[in-house]
Amino acid sequence: MLRERLLYLMERYFQGACTEDERRELAQFIGTEQDDDLLKEVLDDTWERFQPESPMPEAMSGRIQRALTGAPVVPVRKRRPLMAAAAAVLLLLAAGGLWLSREQSASVQQPSVAQVQKAPVHDVAPGGSKAVLTLGDGTVIELDSSRNGVVAQQGSVKVVKLANGQLAYEREGQAPAEILFNTMRTPRGGEYRLTLPDGSRVWLNAASSVTYPTMFAGEIREVSITGEAYFEVAERADMPFRVKTAGMTVEVLGTHFNVNAYTEEKTIRTTLLEGAVKVRAGGSEALLKPGQQAGLQGNGRLNIKNNVNVDEVVAWKNGLFQFTDADMPAVMRQLENWYDVNVIYEGNVPERSFGGAIQRSLPLAQVLKILEESNVKFRLEGRNIYVMK
Template sequence: MISARINYLATRYFDNTCTPAEKLELAEWISRQTDDAVLQQVLGDAWESHVPLIQMPDEMSDRIVAGMFGRTTGTVAVTGTSGAEVVPMRNRRKIWWAAAGLFLMGGIGMWAWQHQPAPAPVAESRQQRYKNEVMPGSNRAILTLADGSTIALDSAGNGLLGRQGAVKIIKQANGELAYIGNGNSEAMYNTMSTPRGGQYHLTLPDGTQVWLNAASSITYPAAFTGKERKVTVKGEAYFEVTPNAHMPFRVAAGNTEITVLGTRFNVNAYTEEPAIRTTLVDGTVSVAVGKISMMLRPRMQARVGKDNVLHVTENIDTDETIAWKNGFFQFTDADMPTVMRQIEKWYDVNVSYEGAIPEKSFGGGIQRSLPLTKVLGILEENGVKFKIEGKKIIVLK
């Protein structure tokens, strides 16, 4: 059965009142029909009630019908073909066939054009995708003193930067920070923080060496007094702790506390990472979460997730863990988000994905001193492409 909607559309088409959307709807319906009789009924009925403004010559209508349907209409002579003369009813059937043929060719052609797949975009070259360069991070940090005042360490001159009680804060010739002098009973806390695209090396008042990765901070007293040496870390830091059996060194990082006497270890406590990871290079440390604690031996890693559950893994590649401190990105079967989180922090950029995140894994080392285009060019060898727009990286499909 032919729907009233189709009859309505056919009538509007021949009356030239169809909207573009209605023409497309009718064309789609015609494209699905395989029965000439159905087409003849719908289009013929619509044409019969229509008075054409311009006649179609007989031979043209016959050619169209023969071309479209493989037969002719039985030509009847037509005279007086001027202007807007009304065509005799006996010829209307022939002319609607021709009109239907034209509609089929034009309408379905439009439908096919509207629905053809979009042409595949021309692949952009690497030079076109990398619209600008982004340089790597550098030694940059902000020192916040106990009174709330701040010092930009990368722009400060060498020498005395300030005092905290009896302790002098010195920027050394190599650009690193050191605390010199004896403390007193008053605890005066300082915070060193690195921005994205920054890193810094600090010597704590007890001689402990600390390297801060990008977007990290450490809070510590200007002088260690009492029975312990305690600091708080956010982000990532590598420690070489000065031994002192009478004053254990403690690091608070999120929900994890690390206790050491003298050792080398790395703490990764970025909030965007799934777990806080403490990796022991040498010596011994105790890692605790709540009332649960675990002693680590070299090449062991403790992971504490958001659920406060402690997991320990052995035979960790410590070279990979502290590669950042030695000037490298180092990956072993790292997925795309893991890699791009490191890129974001070191180059101070934001990463977005065009579509789904590529299921790729990466391995190997890359120098952190390279400009961003060089690093991405190396990563592209693994079958993924990037685009740089200002401070934004787009991972392409």
């Protein structure tokens, strides 16, 4: 019975579907369970099914139970890759975030674990499921305050709000005589999930939008986005899928990919996880393979990167901030969007390089405390973050 429950919770974790109660239950299981063979067996089973081609990550370790209880954690020395992966997963579950940081051109510090503490009264809560839906006739629906169920009827198409920040479309009877376009927008501090009329799924990050028809017809399925979105496209060989941004077009048949088109970023980036996509920008085009990323910079040139860390690219979808050699402005932009705050630099922008992962479910003050391990100071006043050297 224990194995079945532990397997269920680990599967939920790898699917990114764990609730807070399930995370705590999993952490409690591991904190009290003394059977290392059982933990190894469960992790081995879930890893092979959910990430069969992903290499096991290098991770800090020590006894898992010590990490869960907050005792000092020591680096791994030639530990078996599977148990190293277990340590990485469980540290995130237990502590809220695993953080590695280093100053520019300085030696890397030992990893440290952020301890979860009760947020002070003046803290800023993390973002959540918030979005506004604008129908084809101009009607605006606040999805976060609407009840679950049918929120709108557009001809023969029903717009249905599901649980846990999701929206879907259901068609009844004949195709509508007129195809309308809807737009979903998330504010800063919001995210939402959408199942398009063709069954394709979209994860919309904070301060983003997606515009799409209530039914796909013709030769092309086309949507347009601003900000950032992750797509799992339903395969239709007879009707390719197209995503348009300001400057880049992505064409697919059926695949998984992420598009980052925030206006405040210097580069529009499309990253492929599965399948194949064709990216067009200006007079250039490129066919991407899994693990490749196409970047469009202000000069109009299309650059291709190989062996991109796709886990980092889609970490936001899985409830994490994840960085690899990220500079201060890049980190702060993510905090601005997710916590709906403003960042103010007192003096020059500190030159720091960040790496590691933090749960997006943490209050802002705890995230800033973790970041301060990189020898930088923050002051939180209302919805303003002041950055000090």
